[in-house]
Amino acid sequence: MTTAGPPTLALEMRGITKRYPGVVANDGIDLDLRRGEIHALLGENGAGKTTLMNVLYGLATPDAGEILINGEAVRIAGPSDAIARGICMVHQHFMLVPVLSVTENIVLGAETMANPIFLDRREAERRIVALAERFGFQIDPDAKVGTLSVGQQQRVEILKALYRETRILVLDEPTAVLTPQETEEIFALLRRLASGGQSIIFISHKLYEVLEIADRITVIRRGRVVGTRLPSETTEDDLAELMVGREVQLTVDRGDSHPAGPTLVVSGLQARDDRGHETVKGVDLEVRAGEIVGIAGVAGNGQDELVEAIIGLRTPTKGTVRLGDRDVTGWSPRRLNESGVGYVPADRHRFGLILSFPLYDNLVLTSYYRPPFAKGFLRQDDAIVTAAEASIEKYDIRTPSASVTVGTLSGGNQQKVVVAREFDRDLRLLILDQPTRGLDVGSIEFIHRRIIAQRDAGAAVLLVSAELDEVLEMSDRIGVMFGGRIVALRDGRTADKNEIGLLMATGGRTSTGGSAVPA
Amino acid sequence: MSDGGATVPNRRGRSMRRIGRHAWDVLAVPVVSIILALLVGAVVILATSILVPGTKLDATLLGLPLRAYGALFCGSAGSPLPSFHLLIVTGPLVGCSGGSWDGFIETFVQATPLILAGLGVGLGFKAGLFNIGAQGQFLLGALGAVWIGSSLGTGPVIVAIVLALIAGALVGAFWAGIAGFLKATSGAHEVVTTIMLNYVALAMLSWLASGPLHQPGSPQPVTTDVGDAALPILFGPDGHVGIFIALVAVPIVWFFLFRTTKGFEIRAVGANPEASRYAGIRPKVLTVLTMAIAGGLAGLAGAVNLLGISHQMPASFSTTVGFDAITVALLGRSNPWGILPAALLLGAMRAGAALMQIQAGVPAELVDVVQAIILLFLVANSLLRKLPGLRGARSGLGTTDTMTGSYGSETA
Numbered sequence: 029m030t031t032a033g034p035p036t037l038a039l040e041m042r043g044i045t046k047r048y049p050g051v052v053a054n055d056g057i058d059l060d061l062r063r064g065e066i067h068a069l070l071g072e073n074g075a076g077k078t079t080l081m082n083v084l085y086g087l088a089t090p091d092a093g094e095i096l097i098n099g100e101a102v103r104i105a106g107p108s109d110a111i112a113r114g115i116c117m118v119h120q121h122f123m124l125v126p127v128l129s130v131t132e133n134i135v136l137g138a139e140t141m142a143n144p145i146f147l148d149r150r151e152a153e154r155r156i157v158a159l160a161e162r163f164g165f166q167i168d169p170d171a172k173v174g175t176l177s178v179g180q181q182q183r184v185e186i187l188k189a190l191y192r193e194t195r196i197l198v199l200d201e202p203t204a205v206l207t208p209q210e211t212e213e214i215f216a217l218l219r220r221l222a223s224g225g226q227s228i229i230f231i232s233h234k235l236y237e238v239l240e241i242a243d244r245i246t247v248i249r250r251g252r253v254v255g256t257r258l259p260s261e262t263t264e265d266d267l268a269e270l271m272v273g274r275e276v277q278l279t280v281d282r283g284d285s286h287p288a289g290p291t292l293v294v295s296g297l298q299a300r301d302d303r304g305h306e307t308v309k310g311v312d313l314e315v316r317a318g319e320i321v322g323i324a325g326v327a328g329n330g331q332d333e334l335v336e337a338i339i340g341l342r343t344p345t346k347g348t349v350r351l352g353d354r355d356v357t358g359w360s361p362r363r364l365n366e367s368g369v370g371y372v373p374a375d376r377h378r379f380g381l382i383l384s385f386p387l388y389d390n391l392v393l394t395s396y397y398r399p400p401f402a403k404g405f406l407r408q409d410d411a412i413v414t415a416a417e418a419s420i421e422k423y424d425i426r427t428p429s430a431s432v433t434v435g436t437l438s439g440g441n442q443q444k445v446v447v448a449r450e451f452d453r454d455l456r457l458l459i460l461d462q463p464t465r466g467l468d469v470g471s472i473e474f475i476h477r478r479i480i481a482q483r484d485a486g487a488a489v490l491l492v493s494a495e496l497d498e499v500l501e502m503s504d505r506i507g508v509m510f511g512g513r514i515v516a517l518r519d520g521r522t523a524d525k526n527e528i529g530l531l532m533a534t535g536g537r538t539s540t541g542g543s544a545v546p547a
Numbered sequence: 548m549s550d551g552g553a554t555v556p557n558r559r560g561r562s563m564r565r566i567g568r569h570a571w572d573v574l575a576v577p578v579v580s581i582i583l584a585l586l587v588g589a590v591v592i593l594a595t596s597i598l599v600p601g602t603k604l605d606a607t608l609l610g611l612p613l614r615a616y617g618a619l620f621c622g623s624a625g626s627p628l629p630s631f632h633l634l635i636v637t638g639p640l641v642g643c644s645g646g647s648w649d650g651f652i653e654t655f656v657q658a659t660p661l662i663l664a665g666l667g668v669g670l671g672f673k674a675g676l677f678n679i680g681a682q683g684q685f686l687l688g689a690l691g692a693v694w695i696g697s698s699l700g701t702g703p704v705i706v707a708i709v710l711a712l713i714a715g716a717l718v719g720a721f722w723a724g725i726a727g728f729l730k731a732t733s734g735a736h737e738v739v740t741t742i743m744l745n746y747v748a749l750a751m752l753s754w755l756a757s758g759p760l761h762q763p764g765s766p767q768p769v770t771t772d773v774g775d776a777a778l779p780i781l782f783g784p785d786g787h788v789g790i791f792i793a794l795v796a797v798p799i800v801w802f803f804l805f806r807t808t809k810g811f812e813i814r815a816v817g818a819n820p821e822a823s824r825y826a827g828i829r830p831k832v833l834t835v836l837t838m839a840i841a842g843g844l845a846g847l848a849g850a851v852n853l854l855g856i857s858h859q860m861p862a863s864f865s866t867t868v869g870f871d872a873i874t875v876a877l878l879g880r881s882n883p884w885g886i887l888p889a890a891l892l893l894g895a896m897r898a899g900a901a902l903m904q905i906q907a908g909v910p911a912e913l914v915d916v917v918q919a920i921i922l923l924f925l926v927a928n929s930l931l932r933k934l935p936g937l938r939g940a941r942s943g944l945g946t947t948d949t950m951t952g953s954y955g956s957e958t959a
Binding site for chain 2: 339341360361362363365371373378379380381382383384385389393394396397402405406407409
């Protein structure tokens with residue numbers, strides 16, 4: 029109606045303020061999105077990116093500010109209202125039904141009806157294939173989504189948005205689960221979408237990606253916009269400093285390792301996943317004292333089961349695990365813990381923390397039964413709280429007190445609680461499964477430094493990560509896990525990113541075929 | 548701005564407000580559930596009265612719910628203190644008369660088994676176990692007390708009482724332990740096994756009351772009398788010493804849960820079984836242990852009730868204590884200090900029901916209706932929490948959310 033904004037702006041958010049009890053999540057945020065633009069939204073966890081997108085998607089009502097779509101002020105009442113106005117969100121965790129076909133997933137909620145009762149499946153399929161072709165990729169509309177690779181599933185998510193004739197596409201950390209090759213493919217797709225007039229908000233905390241894909245970059249810190257940059261005029265270091273508010277060392281100098289004798293020796297290890305499928309198919313691995321061995325691999329190639337079998341959470345079906353000169357196969361987690369093994373689980377909400385418990389109880393989760401935290405069967409609350417306060421100080425856990433429920437802390441601080449518990453003693457072996465997943469650069473830097481300090485103190489470190497960059501940056505030696513096996517071992521100083529990425533995707537076989545992606 | 552003198556009381560005011568806010572978040576769901584249940588109960592009273600032929604819809608009828616609840620209160624509180632009259636607006640309407648402590652004591656007598664069995668069910672909830680079998684554990688605990696109490700010869704009374712109580716607790720512990728063992732070894736869900744064991748317990752009662760434990764010479768199927776093991780009556784007609792056993796059990800169970808390492812393990816397994824497994828807690832062992840303690844408490848409830856009140860058990864013995872204990876545990880958020888007032892509330896309703904029937908003519912069963920509606924509001928608390936002022940409120944169920952909650956509660 030009004031001509032408040034120039035017509036080239038697909039979206040304008042002005043002075044968005046959203047308060048939650050005790051925090052101002054968004055404090056007068058301005059954000060505009062041009063037509064055909066890829067606009068990256070960068071910020072640490074808890075900076076307010078999610079709140080801002082929730083406001084845009086109608087999941088949160090702003091306390092102040094206005095939203096203009098194509099220059100027209102709108103009130104977005106909820107997700108369905110947002111979708112009707114051409115806003116679509118692709119979440120980090122896909123919202124797909126695995127047992128339904130691609131077509132069924134895409135039309136779900138926006139069904140094209142042949143008549144009041146039946147779906148016009150043929151028409152839907154035709155539109156989907158046409159859409160995919162227009163943007164230069166192929167997809168089998170009849171394939172069950174559960175059988176597709178993660179990268180293909182993401183394309184289904186994007187097709188879902190395109191099918192709804194979205195004009196503003198919001199992607200929340202779209203590359204978190206992709207291999208480097210898949211990331212390149214999705215970037216190519218996004219560029220084609222943008223040149224076709226689609227406006228894209230790209231949320232990420234990976235700086236180099238943002239520099240590569242975005243037309244403009246807006247950085248948010250503590251609920252405020254602290255800067256908008258053009259990729260050509262900025263650097264990773266500049267962006268990181270904006271994000272964190274201080275100078276950040278993006279790549280930790282890990283120095284030289286001085287490995288001694290083998291601490292962890294895994295031979296011929298086999299294990300099954302929860303569904304009984306053999307996902308670890310004979311792994312041989314050696315980690316020496318004073319070195320970091322990184323395991324790269326696309327999620328779901330048996331890394332989690334391997335780690336769980338080593339740490340005693342999963343019984344190996346075959347093979348042995350040795351710690352120094354002792355056979356520790358099948359030892360309980362507690363016995364390994366008492367033998368100097370530390371473990372940071374991939375899913376801190378599942379194995380790492382009890383979210384409804386106070387911080388101090390989580391810090392003694394593996395030691396609550398021994399002195400000084402217990403005398404006989406009695407808990408020593410004073411000792412537990414005192415130790416917790418020391419850990420909070422030492423590991424820079426940002427919390428109002430030691431007694432707050434851990435679930436109320438940010439992801440980075442939750443992970444610091446796990447790290448404080450597992451690192452703060454003499455360790456022989458440290459096993460890290462995705463230790464920085466979902467964390468912001470400040471927390472990642474902190475945790476990486478701690479890992480290197482443990483290595484330099486003589487611990488053997490096994491680092492599993494789906495973030496190839498993390499593995500490359502941290503590891504003295506790199507193993508690539510594919511299909512339940514370690515398919516290659518490389519020296520950390522000379523490893524080539526593209527080669528490792530290819531090994532992650534194909535397992536090193538020349539003919540990729542359909543087996544490139546694990547089921 | 549930075550003047551210290553001005554900001555300190557301010558800050559204290561804020562922190563007091565925060566404590567008040569926290570207390571409200573914790574109490575809101577139980578308190579609102581009780582109030583709404585009483586309101587629905589009032590509607591039920593009116594609706595059922597109107598259905599009686601010849602009833603006129605007039606002011607007297609509209610005052611009926613107030614008279615009924617007034618009588619319920621008088622019956623449960625008695626009127627030992629004049630100030631109690633001041634507390635109830637309806638006093639003049641019903642005329643809380645008397646001056647005896649009987650109703651007050653009866654409230655505690657009724658609450659005693661609810662406290663003990665409620666502690667047991669609440670302990671299970673803390674460990675993530677839904678023990679529906681307090682009923683069977685209660686019955687068998689009572690039978691255990693009868694068995695030991697009646698088979699002891701002459702001896703010191705105190706020995707007989709202690710042995711009978713221990714027997715009740717052990718039998719209850721064994722009975723619930725079966726469900727725990729089945730869960731630990733085969734994964735059989737405790738909801739199913741404990742319900743089934745309730746029926747077995749009932750069958751054992753009728754067999755024992757007419758067979759091995761039958762009172763010689765009695766034409767009825769009834770068990771022998773506990774004789775010396777009967778609990779001494781301290782006040783009123785049946786204010787037995789078991790009241791104190793229940794009251795002492797509250798801090799003991801609280802201490803166990805929150806101050807011992809085993810209690811920590813129980814709470815940890817209930818809150819996150821997988822993290823507990825990594826922490827070196829063996830969930831299977833703990834499942835059996837927790838069920839046994841929970842059953843022990845329910846068995847003790849049965850023993851105390853029997854030794855304190857009826858002293859022998861007819862085959863037709865009927866009670867709802869085991870199921871009421873679930874309401875008590877939910878109302879008390881599985882916390883011992885919440886279970887105590889919850890059990891007293893339900894005990895008071897049981898104690899006052901008779902007077903309500905006599906004075907207001909409202910059937911005593913209304914108490915069951917109100918209690919059932921409290922339970923409905925508690926379990927459907929995600930609806931309550933949509934009310935203004937209750938948005939920050941915690942679910943009334945504590946750690947049991949995972950079992951009784953569904954996707955509906957996620958949307959809050």
